[in-house]
Amino acid sequence: MALSRIWSAFIITAILVALYKCLFLGDSEIFSWMVIGKADDFANPLKVDGIIPTCKNAIDLAINLIGVMSFFMGLMQIAEQAGGIRFMSKAIAPFFTKLFPEVPKGHPAMGYMMMNFSANLLGLDNAATPFGIKTMESLQEINPEKNTASNAQIMFLCLHAAGLTLIPVSIIAARASLKSSNPTDIFVPCMIATFVATLAAMLFVAIKQKINLFQPTILVWIVGLSTAIGALVWYLTTLNATQLQNFSKLLSNGLILFIVFAIIVGGLYKKINLFEAFVDGAKGGFETAIKIIPYLVGMLVAISLLRSSGTFEVIIHSLKQIGTFFGADTRFVDGIPTALIKPLSGGGARGMMIDTMKTYGADSFAGRLACILQGSSDTTFYVVSVYFGAISIKNTRYSIAVMLLADLIGIITSVLLCYLFFGK
DSSP states (O other): OHHHHHHHHHHHHHHHHHHHHHHHSOOTTHHHHHHHOOTTOTTOSSOOOOHHHHHHHHHHHHHHHHHHHHHHHHHHHHHHHHTHHHHHHHHHHHHHHHHSTTSOTTOHHHHHHHHHHHHHHTTOHHHHHHHHHHHHHHHHTTOSSTTBOOHHHHHHHHHHHTTOOSOOHHHHHHHHHTTOSOGGGGHHHHHHHHHHHHHHHHHHHHHHHTOOTTSHHHHHHHHHHHHHHHHHHHHHTTSOHHHHHHHHHHHHHHHHHHHHHHHHHHHHHTTOOHHHHHHHHHHHHHHHHHHTHHHHHHHHHHHHHHHHTTHHHHHHHHHHHHHHHTTOOOGGGGGHHHHHHTTTOHHHHHHHHHHHHHHHOTTSHHHHHHHHHHTSOOOHHHHHHHHHHHTTOOBOTTHHHHHHHHHHHHHHHHHHHHHHHHOO
16 A cells, blocks of 8 residues: 555656646646656756656566576575575574564575575675565465565565665776776765665664564674674775775675585485476566566656656755755755665666766765765665565555665765765
């Protein structure tokens, strides 16, 4: 129900803003841009696709997912039959059974979660999506109300949507391409912001589900993970931009190949029919990618309307006026568009980040803030559409509210960190 109301609000707000601009500001072309406009059209003022191109983009996105989904779900089928998923589930059971009390100890979903969180941490979006969908499907098997999100699904998805990522490689690469004097200077603020957002998501869900985060087991795991991540971050800060990108590529791509190697060797050891198991799993990946198309089309069209109507420009202008009225430092406002678009569109937010750096400079306050905001969260509404859509969940309960609240914490933290690191 919450998703339905938000979706409706996006569309209604966009059309009302467009109507106002047409009637009172004389923008007679706005309706055309909203329906048939193309982002690559030189004359398009906002460089955003309209309804018709967006529908095509949604289909293209789903089709592009088919190959990746099929490959990784095929591998996971081998891993499951070989006992690898259950082995991982048992290894992390002491922590996850406290954080996900409704999931039976050693349940395969825990292993899938671990793979999803690991892929997210390394910025492997293509791998994280099939691992995440497999997690949701596994949790759906023990969900007593098939149309309603379970507590475990909400906790998992809120942690996933917080977007904890270790190395923001694409952001550093974009800064380097725009001649930043120090492309990696946003690395530590990005890491802190996304870590705070993840902890906030965990805290909010734990409060709602009455989970005691001060249990010794949970505290030991959180402190241990924080220490390990902190040590790795310290090491990474000693590397320059080129070294950091090379290390990230080696670590992330090497991990993917190691997972493939380990699964195949494990399957051979267990003497299972590897290719047959792979094909069976891959079929599920194809079916899932097709299943999410209606959800993608609906959400992406609503987001397109919101962007092409100029609603974000109205919000930004209002924020700047309010800040000026109260005599506040309004430098942060120029970087905020990235934060507003990020929950709606990853590609759109990346484009806005690059545009901000081109407009104000890669090493400007606004440019750096846009980069930190880009790395502090995930695309909330895309995550909701794909993951809940894959298992046909209708009632998302409080999940969207928690995700957006965690996004807000990430935004506030990013702004504060930007003033702390680069405000002088």
